[in-house]
Amino acid sequence: MISYAFIWLLVIAFVIIMYIILDGFTLGLGLLFPWIRNSKDRDTMISTVLPVWDGNETWLVFAGAAIYAGFPDAFGVLMSALYLPFILLIVGLLFRGVSFEFIHKANKTVHVWEKCFFAGSLMAVIAQGLIVGSYVQGFVVDPQTHDIVVPSIINWFNIFCIFALIVGYTMLGSARLMKKTVGELQDKFFRVSSLLQWVLLVSVLFVGISSSIGIFDSPRLHLNNPQFILMFSIVVVLLMIAHAIAVKNKIENLPFMALVGIYVIAYIGFIISDLPYVVPYQMTYLDAKVDDGAFVLMLYGAAVLLPLLLFYTAYAYRVFGGKVDEKIHY
Amino acid sequence: MFNVEMLSRLQFAFTMSFHIIFPSFSIGIVTFLVVMEGLWLKTKNPLYYQIIRFWTKIFALTFGMGVVAGIVMEFQLGTNWAGFSKQVGSVLGPLFIFEVLSAFFIEAGFVGILIFGWNKVGEKLHYLATIMVAVGVSLSAYWILSANSWMQHPVGYQVVDGKFIATNWLSIIFSPYTLPRFIHMLFSSYLATSFVIISISAYYLLRNRYIDFSKKCLSSAIIVVMLIIPLQIFVGDIAGVNVHEHQPLKTAAIEGVWDTTKGAPLLLLALPSNAEQKNLFEIGIPYGASLINTHKLDGEIVGLKSVAPEDQPEAWIVFYSFRAMVGIGLLMLLYALSAVFMLLRKKLYDSKKMLYISQFMAPMGFIAIVTGWFTAEVGRQPWAVYNLIRTSDAISHVSTHDVMVSFGLMIVIYGIIFGYFYFYFLDKTIKKGPEDTEALQSFGFLGHDKEDIK
Numbered sequence: 001m002i003s004y005a006f007i008w009l010l011v012i013a014f015v016i017i018m019y020i021i022l023d024g025f026t027l028g029l030g031l032l033f034p035w036i037r038n039s040k041d042r043d044t045m046i047s048t049v050l051p052v053w054d055g056n057e058t059w060l061v062f063a064g065a066a067i068y069a070g071f072p073d074a075f076g077v078l079m080s081a082l083y084l085p086f087i088l089l090i091v092g093l094l095f096r097g098v099s100f101e102f103i104h105k106a107n108k109t110v111h112v113w114e115k116c117f118f119a120g121s122l123m124a125v126i127a128q129g130l131i132v133g134s135y136v137q138g139f140v141v142d143p144q145t146h147d148i149v150v151p152s153i154i155n156w157f158n159i160f161c162i163f164a165l166i167v168g169y170t171m172l173g174s175a176r177l178m179k180k181t182v183g184e185l186q187d188k189f190f191r192v193s194s195l196l197q198w199v200l201l202v203s204v205l206f207v208g209i210s211s212s213i214g215i216f217d218s219p220r221l222h223l224n225n226p227q228f229i230l231m232f233s234i235v236v237v238l239l240m241i242a243h244a245i246a247v248k249n250k251i252e253n254l255p256f257m258a259l260v261g262i263y264v265i266a267y268i269g270f271i272i273s274d275l276p277y278v279v280p281y282q283m284t285y286l287d288a289k290v291d292d293g294a295f296v297l298m299l300y301g302a303a304v305l306l307p308l309l310l311f312y313t314a315y316a317y318r319v320f321g322g323k324v325d326e327k328i329h330y
Numbered sequence: 331m332f333n334v335e336m337l338s339r340l341q342f343a344f345t346m347s348f349h350i351i352f353p354s355f356s357i358g359i360v361t362f363l364v365v366m367e368g369l370w371l372k373t374k375n376p377l378y379y380q381i382i383r384f385w386t387k388i389f390a391l392t393f394g395m396g397v398v399a400g401i402v403m404e405f406q407l408g409t410n411w412a413g414f415s416k417q418v419g420s421v422l423g424p425l426f427i428f429e430v431l432s433a434f435f436i437e438a439g440f441v442g443i444l445i446f447g448w449n450k451v452g453e454k455l456h457y458l459a460t461i462m463v464a465v466g467v468s469l470s471a472y473w474i475l476s477a478n479s480w481m482q483h484p485v486g487y488q489v490v491d492g493k494f495i496a497t498n499w500l501s502i503i504f505s506p507y508t509l510p511r512f513i514h515m516l517f518s519s520y521l522a523t524s525f526v527i528i529s530i531s532a533y534y535l536l537r538n539r540y541i542d543f544s545k546k547c548l549s550s551a552i553i554v555v556m557l558i559i560p561l562q563i564f565v566g567d568i569a570g571v572n573v574h575e576h577q578p579l580k581t582a583a584i585e586g587v588w589d590t591t592k593g594a595p596l597l598l599l600a601l602p603s604n605a606e607q608k609n610l611f612e613i614g615i616p617y618g619a620s621l622i623n624t625h626k627l628d629g630e631i632v633g634l635k636s637v638a639p640e641d642q643p644e645a646w647i648v649f650y651s652f653r654a655m656v657g658i659g660l661l662m663l664l665y666a667l668s669a670v671f672m673l674l675r676k677k678l679y680d681s682k683k684m685l686y687i688s689q690f691m692a693p694m695g696f697i698a699i700v701t702g703w704f705t706a707e708v709g710r711q712p713w714a715v716y717n718l719i720r721t722s723d724a725i726s727h728v729s730t731h732d733v734m735v736s737f738g739l740m741i742v743i744y745g746i747i748f749g750y751f752y753f754y755f756l757d758k759t760i761k762k763g764p765e766d767t768e769a770l771q772s773f774g775f776l777g778h779d780k781e782d783i784k
Contacts, residue, residue: 051442054397058430058438064404065426072419076412080726083409087736090402091743097398098747101391105755147727290420291495298427305431312439319443319450328446 004295008070009278009285011302015066017267019059021172021260025049026056028173030096030121031166032192033114040327041185042114046103047328048180051320053100055313057093067278069298071288074278077148081139081279082131085153089127095120125169129162136161136270138280148282164203168263171196175256180324186252193255194247201240232269236262334733335725338410341737343707345402347700348748352396354699357471357516358523359389360444360464365550367460371453380543384764385527388756390445393437395752402740410733414714414724421487421496422477425503429473436466471519472512479508481715482706483576494715507576510569517562518702520554521662522695527551528669530760532688535679543764545679548688552673556666563659567622573709574623577716578632579641580709583648585619586612587631594619594631602645607635643711651704658698665691 026049036042049056068075079086099117106113134150137157142149171193178189239261246254276284289295363382370378404426407415443451443459451459485505486498496502531548534540574581582588586600588608596618601610620629634642669688672678679685710716714724 051446054394054441055435055438057397057401058434061401061404061434062430064401064408065423065430068404068407068415068419069423069427072415072423075408075419076415076726079405079408080412080728083726083728083732084735086405086409087739090405091739093401094398094743094747097394098751101394102751102755105391105758145727290423291490293496293499294420294424297499298424301424301428301431305435309431309435309439313435316439316442319447 003286004292004299005070005285005289007299008066008289008295011299011306012063012066012070013267013271015059015063017264019056019063020263020267022056022059024169024263025172025176025256026053027096027121027125028169028171029177030117030173031125031170032173032177032189033118033121035192036185036188038185039110043327044181044185044324045177046100046117047326048177048324050100050104050328052316054097055316057097060093070290070295071278071285072290074283074285074288077139077279077283078135080147081149082134082153085127085130085134089124089131092120092123092125092127096124122166125165126162129165130158132165133158133161135280139282141282148279160206164207167196167199167203168259171200172256172259172263175259178252179256182323182325190247190250194244197240197243197247204236204240228269228272232265235265239265332730332734334728334730335722337730337733337737338406338725339721341410341733341740342403342406343704344737345399345406345740345744346703348744349396349399349403350699350703351696351748352392352399353467353471354515354519354522354696355392355526356389356396357464357467357519358521358526359385359392360460360467361520362523362527362550363389363444363460364464367457371457377542377546380764380766381547384543386445387759391752391755391759393441395748397438399748408726409728409736410726411714411724412726414719417492417719417724418481418494418715421480421494421502424496424499425473425477425480429470429477433466433470433473436462437470440466468516471515472508475512475515476503476505476508478706479505479511482710483507483572484715484718494718507572510565510572514562514565514569517558517565518695518699520558521562522699524551524554524558525662525691525695528555528688529690529692532685533760534763536682536685536689540763548678549673552666552669552678555662556670559659559663559666563663566656566659570623571625574631577710579634579637579643580648580705581623582632582634582636583643583645583709584652584705585623585631586645586649587619587633588635590630590633590636592620592630593617593628596622597649600649602649604639604642604645607639641712643709648705648709651701651708654701655698655705658694658701662694662698 029045029049033042033045036045064075067078095116097120099113099120102113103110103117130153133155134153137151137155139148140151141147174189174192174196178186178193181189239258243255243258243262245251246258274280276286278285278288363385366378366381366385369375370382440459440462443456444463447456447459480502483505484494485507486496486501487494488497489495527547528551531544531551534544535548570581573584583602585594586597586602586609587594588602593616595612595614595616597609597612597614600612600614602608603610617627619631621627623629623631634645665687669678669684672681672684712721713719714721
């Protein structure tokens, strides 16, 4: 079981969860944008993330490169099978990214870029929902071309995944912002989180119930490992209670940590139910892996460089740590 | 004509041509910032500080564009070039991993401090951040060029079950093919950026604005150009000799040579036609091409017809894009010689004519970069990996319809965002101009301890 390919799979899992957390709160910030009416408040929100956003997005670049380098067959199959969702993802991220820079420089067109910032974030989240949903439901072989494809892109399960990601990222964004802001603006985020946590609870229950009675016609959603599910469910429920208490008593650091805990656990469950597939039901990680020589080189590189980059990324976060209450300037 | 292969090639070329502008410009600006910030720390002359602050704004805008346009490039390897990824992922993947780990994260980790960190960290630490960003962007150029060089001249691999596996990483990473191309790319970034600096400074001088600032920027950039242009021609020559040795058909297309010839002429103008397998028309300097490529008058240039027509690159694109690049290089040399001459005779700043010309030099370097890449990439066709993997085998199994949709989207979005708004905001930043040193001082940015600053 413990092969180089497996360790690299763990590296990829780590990178993806880093992306989900770091770009997750950034995307969530974008989703919250239109609900904040005061333009000064929106400037403040952007300023909390402006110095670090491209580092957050770099985790996605890393995830892409890591899959490409470790499991190139899977990389090619996933991206060609989900061609349009991936194009939608990069287009969304493109709009989101340029809006970051343009909002800061614009006067007359600032409202245009604020809308693009929201629209780009939303587009990226929708694309991710389609990708995650299709991935969970699994791939099939087209009988004519023998290519690995997805049965459909628009279906109820994918729409549910989009909805769940919107809720999840918005809560993460809100939790991050309550740490970074003060006063009335901060209160808004406490209110947003206290409302959305119920939606999250319903979604989690829905996933649990639908997996046990099989609402969606997907084999993977009929999980067959009750001990795991029970254990995970208990921890998730405890973390949600912690989140609720923290939001109610305005403990500003805790909600973000609780959400990170919930998402990490959900993600671990997701990975366990996937193994050994990297392209569900069509390609295992052993089918798609590269030669061990490449893994050894990359693992040495990662062992040296990953701790280093975590260190200076954390340092950058520390430099820009603390509360933000006005527009950041160059 | 418009099948998945052609559309994917056009889409990649289109997105790449935009993308390359931003990292090249970023490399140039941040290297300029390293020099200027170093001078500021040493002399404490507020003029340098004014220069850093202004060019940091332009850097911030450009760097952000590069990040988002870069993600598009990476994902296209899977969406449009899955066949390529499957076959060479094992060789190129680790190079990309090292690019992310040792370059992208360094850039991303320190760029926040470079742009927004002035009143958050001390001067020395800020300078360290500037240097780290410069190191990061330069290293990323190295890694991506090592990957591209492997596609041009594959080394250190073996083929197992139709897949390429690296047998010698050192020879792949430190391929002798890479080094001259890397230096060529760095120099071209410095040159392209210098001409933007020249152009903006001339624009200000013609309008009598920010005189000291502009003179300092203009003279520094001209000196940089004068120093680098001769070196660039020298490095370009080494790269060209390498191409002739390992990719003879690319050289044949560059020189418009159809039949293998000793003492081939340097064609100044020609109409190469793949359909007719000859030049419909040509004017040349005898022995020129052989002299340049082999450094011998009667050196042999392998002709395009030495292989079947379906194994030849599209000759006219390679032929003309190469001439555009070299033509601009010679123009830069001419400009540098006259500008330095005028600078030494103290006539440069008063010469309306020279400043007027200088104003329009800004796009030159970037046109040379893009056409240089056309030469390299179209010259490699019909191969994705030279002589080993055909471009037609490198594509993804996707529908023509999907690629049309994505390419159409890219054209519209890139046109609006990068084609219009990037330049709109660049123009806005330039029109607004650098803040004057007194205003910067009143902000508390100059000569105060960081504790003084809220």
